[in-house]
Amino acid sequence: MILPLEIHNLVKRYKNSSVDAVKGVSFEVKGAEIFGLLGPNGAGKTTIISAITTLEKPTDGTVKVFGVDVTKDSMFTKKQIGVVHQEVINSGFFDVEEILEFQSGYYGLRKNKERIHFLLSKLALYEHRNKRVKQLSGGMKRRLMIAKALVHNPKLLLLDEPTAGVDIRLREDLWNFVRELRSEGTSVLLTTHYLEEAEQLCDRVGIINLGSVVCVGATKEIVRQYTLRKVRIVFAEQVPVQSPYLMEVIGKDYFFVIPQEKPLGEFINELGVPTQLVRDIQIEEGDLEEAFLKIVSQKDGQVPL
Amino acid sequence: MIGFLTIFRREIARFLKVIVQTVITPFVSSFLYLLIFGVSLGQQMDSHQGVSYLAFLIPGLMMMGLINNAFQNSSSSIVSSKFSGDLEDLRVAPVTDQEIIWAMSLGSVVRGTLVALITYLVGSLFMYYQQGEWLHIAHPVSALFFLIVAGLIFGMIGISVAFWATTFDQLSAFSAFILLPLTYLGGVFLSIEHLHPFWQMVSKLNPLLYLINGLRYGVLGVSDVNVGTAAVISLVGFAFFFGLARISLRKGSFQRW
CATH class of the missing domain: 3.40.50.300 (P-loop containing nucleotide triphosphate hydrolases)
Incomplete structure (x- = not known):
């Protein structure tokens, strides 16, 4: 062609x-x-x-x-x-x-x-x-x-x-x-x-x-490949959360960074917190700027895709 | 062919847009030259080969005007296009180097010939006023030949210098330090017969002498040099500068300043 x-x-x-x-x-x-x-x-x-x-x-x-x-x-x-x-x-x-x-x-x-x-x-x-x-x-x-x-x-x-x-x-x-x-x-x-x-x-x-x-x-x-998804979950009360994706806890606000390919439902299930305690979920997707900065900061030449 | 015609048309349109600079200024300068040198000083000069000094001066001024304007037309067109960024348009468009060179050089011929024609008309008016007769062209074909070849040569020199130049100063320097002295020493104002034999020999190394005298033969029928020799040297000069212009386009940069 x-x-x-x-x-x-x-x-x-x-x-x-x-x-x-x-x-x-x-x-x-x-x-x-x-x-x-x-x-x-x-x-x-x-x-x-x-x-x-x-x-x-x-x-x-x-x-x-x-x-x-x-x-x-x-x-x-x-x-x-x-x-x-x-x-x-x-x-x-x-x-x-x-x-x-x-x-x-x-x-x-x-x-x-x-x-x-x-x-x-x-x-x-x-x-x-x-x-x-x-x-x-x-x-x-x-x-x-x-x-x-x-x-x-x-x-x-x-x-x-x-x-x-x-x-x-x-x-x-x-x-x-x-x-x-x-x-x-x-x-x-x-x-x-x-x-x-x-x-x-x-x-x-x-x-x-x-x-x-x-x-x-x-x-x-x-x-999708070079960015992470930022998730903020607001619970009704402070809960014990064990997750490798947990970044920060401020009061009842829990901040996570999860891979793009991870399904959201699966991630929430893995938290092991009853869903009735979830008051709000906010998701911030990664963008090209984030991917761009990540790629150009890598020093080892060609990045395969 | 349409590309060539477009560039040629653009060159003509460009100099007509600045008509004061391209046509009126040469008219005023040739008027002053003829008034001061031809009429005032000319009355104290002996006739040369049977023609008055005023008549002798006219073809010299015609060629001087043509050379300057032919050079200015192509060089200023390229340099201003380099400055504005238009020149890149020509490089990325499907026009050949030959089309660019011929179109720009012929644009130079048209502007140069127009200025030469104005100088001829002004000179002829002075002749009529002073001597009661118009200046008749002795050999129109020869005159046309030298006008066209000189216009092409200096159009091509303008192209080459403009591609070589990296600043406006370099363009002015070529005009002031090379073109102007060669023109003035090429027999515009005086016949080389009045010079010492050594300086006659030196003058004969100046290629502009042959163009000026070639046109003088065409207009008046008199010349300091053999017309056949002048024609051959002109054609050799044309071939050389055509080659130089081609190299300049191939090697030179079309990118903006």
């Missing part, structure tokens, strides 16, 4: 550097999925995106887009990709609509008015189409960058920190739009610092640290 993106053993070492910025990274993005590439600053995320878009040449390894090596037939692979760069553009010469017309031309589309107007409307930029970039707000600039990336209807969309510095409402709108693109069959590779967003949005994630991918898998599976 041909995958939208396959990265195999990618290595990138910059000139005048003795350290590899990316050290043998491998992962893939499947059809119509949102894949999140997560990692601390300087982990190598943008370098990987630069290798996919041919802004940077790999030192070693292969990057294939729809089965084609980006270094062998970049004209083909570039047509399949739309890119939203991390930093906003600041082009001073042209207005919004002109920028999108030129962008269409770069992709070989002479008459693309219909698509441009669709994107302008979809991204709430239609009324600003005759403004120059410097007249746009930060959020509008971000949306313009997304419109630019989509003028040629790419099958693979690369979003490099697209919501950095964007307000919550706009972020929500953008993610809804990304979900819509996925439902239309577009695959998305996303890098973001907002882990709660990645958890909501991404079907799978890859966690990268110091240039190496340390974990790849389904988002829910990673959360």
Whole structure:
């Protein structure tokens, strides 16, 4: 099966550097999925995106887009990709609509008015189409960058920190739009610092640290495997509890941390306390942030999943 | 091909957006050069190869304007795109290096030729005012050849320097310390026949001398150098700088400053 993106053993070492910025990274993005590439600053995320878009040449390894090596037939692979760069553009010469017309031309589309107007409307930029970039707000600039990336209807969309510095409402709108693109069959590779967003949005994630991918898998599976469930039980009176999961007792409040895979009913039965003494149970599930912190703090390389 | 046409159209649209800088400024400077050197000082200068000093000056100024503007057009386009981040769009889009080089260089030819044409029209008006006759182009095909080749060469030099430069200062330094002296010493204002034989020999090592005199032959029918030699040197220069521009795109960085 041909995958939208396959990265195999990618290595990138910059000139005048003795350290590899990316050290043998491998992962893939499947059809119509949102894949999140997560990692601390300087982990190598943008370098990987630069290798996919041919802004940077790999030192070693292969990057294939729809089965084609980006270094062998970049004209083909570039047509399949739309890119939203991390930093906003600041082009001073042209207005919004002109920028999108030129962008269409770069992709070989002479008459693309219909698509441009669709994107302008979809991204709430239609009324600003005759403004120059410097007249746009930060959020509008971000949306313009997304419109630019989509003028040629790419099958693979690369979003490099697209919501950095964007307000919550706009972020929500953008993610809804990304979900819509996925439902239309577009695959998305996303890098973001907002882990709660990645958890909501991404079907799978890859966690990268110091240039190496340390974990790849389904988002829910990673959360399940690398986090613990926090349970607070309020009893009617103080009771004797013997449990390896008990962390703290404050009055009648008992705090436990249990593995995700342990069924809640089984755990309560094991406590051996009559259920009529239970007044309240509160459960706090683990999240991607907790899993992320746990994974990047591990020092021994690849974490199998 | 659509990619090439788009970049070319963008280059034209870009310089037309800043028309004061790209067209009006050269008009004013050529007007002043012709007024001071051509009209005021020119009356004290002997005619050269049967043409007045004013007429001699016009093709030199045309080529000087073309060279400066062709270089500025491509180099400032790339440097401002590096600054704004637009240049990354070109690298990630399916356009070839050749399309980028040809589109930007031809953009330089259009802007340079426009400035040369303005200089010609202003000079022709001065000629009519001073001598009662318009300046007729002696060899239009030769004139067009040298305008196009010089525009392409300096468009490509602009591309190469802009990819090499890492700051605006480096771009200005190239213009001030290399381009300007070579232009001024390339026979814009004086025929090299007036120089000492040693300096004549030195001048002949300046490639701009051949472009300036090539255009002078095209416009006036007179030249300090053999036109065939000028044409061959121009074409060799074109091939060299085309190669250099290709290397610059392949090795240079498209990433923003």
